[in-house]
Amino acid sequence: MRQHVVRVAVTAVLVALVLLAIPLAVAIRSSLYADQRDSLARAALAGAARVNPDYASGDPVELPAPAAGERLGLYDPALRLRAGSGPRTGDDPVRRSLHAVITRGETGGELVVAVPISHDEHVIGVVRASSEVAAVRSRVLMGWAALLGAAMLALTVAVLVARRQARALAAPLEDLSRHCRAVTEGDLTARARPSTVTEIDQVAHTHNNMLHSLSELLWHERDFTANASHQLRTPLTGLQLTLEAGLEQDDTRLRATLEEAVAATRRLHGTVEEVLRLAGAHGVAHPAAPDRQVGELLRDTEERWHGLFAQDGRRLDCSAADVPDDALVQGGPVAEILGVLLDNARTHGCGTVRVTARDLDDALALDVTDEGTPSAEPARIFMRGHKGGGTGTGIGLALARDLAVSLGGRLFLASGDPTTFTLLVPVRHDGSSGIRSVNVAPLPGGPATER
Structure with missing residues (x-):
């Protein structure tokens, strides 16, 4: 943000300087050239006032001393230099002044002002004042250099002020950002401090x-x-x-x-x-659930739920044919997940319900299948609170999937016809050094819900 504030301020100052400096530079040039022409005109007029009409008969002419860098000369109607300094033959401004007009011009690298001298309604001579254009150009360049220096000074001051203001504006935002990072890292006691903005x-x-x-x-x-x-x-x-x-x-x-x-x-x-x-109750310790053999877990599950399905005239079949006898899972959470899935199948499903355990080498898959179809859209079946038009609280499957995630596993709807929920959980073999974890991607659609 600091750089952004500085860039905005510097850009605004640059635009203002350009809009001001260009007209000012033009004004400096015009003013210096006009001042020099006015100075030459005054010198020529002063010289013309001191010329005696009898100079043509040999009367000496005393012209005033010109300013530094200027030349002053008297020319007769034949364009010959009679007094002072200047070209030996009168140039175009002198020639035009013989028509009784004051002439200003630029010729031969000089600024020239020619003033006619009249007597008895006749032009009897011309006073020519001139100075080098290069001298005026040098003064123009010096004026522009001074203008550029002033602009650079203004730009420097603007940058310093902008950086100070940027610090004043960015400091409270940076403090707020640090506060947010502290909150993200778990410090809920962090509070943003007041600022001057x-x-x-x-x-x-x-x-x-x-x-x-x-x-x-x-x-x-x-x-x-x-x-x-x-x-x-x-x-x-x-x-x-x-x-x-x-x-x-x-x-x-x-x-x-x-x-x-x-x-x-x-x-x-x-x-x-x-x-x-x-x-994760605050201040309440909960040890990890003990491991249980898969076959024993399925037998206990069938024993618990067989009577309930039988009361409804339905059949429950649990099998773990290809699962090794030494395969162990965390019994408590897995039993709770199976209980939620079987209750969901009993309430919302129909026909025979099958619980099948499959060994995936690095994981265990538990499939819970009934002969019904989901009443909710597959894209919404994993939304917490969505009941799919049936009864229930819309929490059961969400709780089951959260339990699966807490084990490092995954619960998802594998098929909609027939309805099949699959639970993937880490498995450990009796006597092994550790649990072979399941590498699964997060489920889409958020937490789950009943059908």
Whole structure:
């Protein structure tokens, strides 16, 4: 910005100098030439006043002393030089002055003024005053040099003033830019300082207010997440302890129900942990989910969801034929994602639902397929809050995909007929040194939603 301000100021000064200097240079030249011609005219008139009409009969002529650089001479009607200095024979201005007119002209590199001398209505001679054109031209060049020096001085002052003003204007903007970079790097306490420029202060004030509002919103969300963590964990733990205590009672009629309730509370507890881990709750520690074998994970998933699909007269089929037995994934997040996809298929899909695990060497692909088709446009199915004309909150698939991204994986709609969602997750083999991560591109269309 500083360079831009300086360029604008210098350009404006240059335009002003050009518009002023050119007419002024022309005026200097015209004025100096006119002054020299006037000086010659005065000298010639002074000489003509001192010439006696009897000079033709031999009376001596005393012309006034000319100024430095000038010549003054008296010519008779025969164009002969009779007194003073000048060419021996009168030139064209002298010849024209014999017609009783004052003549001004330029000839032979000289400025010439010729004044006629009259007696008894007859021209009896001509006084010629002259000076070198080069002398006048030298004075013109000196005047132009002085003008150029003044212009350069004005330009220098303009550059200095422009640079100072540029610093005054750019400093608060640079400070605002540094403040924005600090905010980008995570410092939400940074605030732009006031300056001497009202408009920039207004921008900084608005920016500070916006940042304050955003900071308050973020802290409220973090506090809500921490509060939800505390308030949900406590009753869930109490409910789980109560159900486990009920299992210790010797009542075979309630044991199956209590075991199912305990399993449901454990799953709910795991869901809360995964949601809080994804949200990154402030001040709440969440360890990484333990690894589980893929086959075991699919068996638990089928056991959990088989009865619900059977109640609807539908079939659930889970298979992992080509997946090695030692393939491990993070059980908690993957189970939550599969739960969201199966609930989505149960609510919005139809027919048999198949969960198929495929080994991709460096990753694991989990396909969830039903016999329906998406009710929403493929381009909008991954928009948070879009329900596609059905029921639901429009959050489930968005949450599932966020969980997949937090694992370093990817969730996307692989096919629309039949509906197939594919989950790609990193896989680790039991005994290996680390997880082979999935190299996937970001999904288009933003967060997901139910069909």
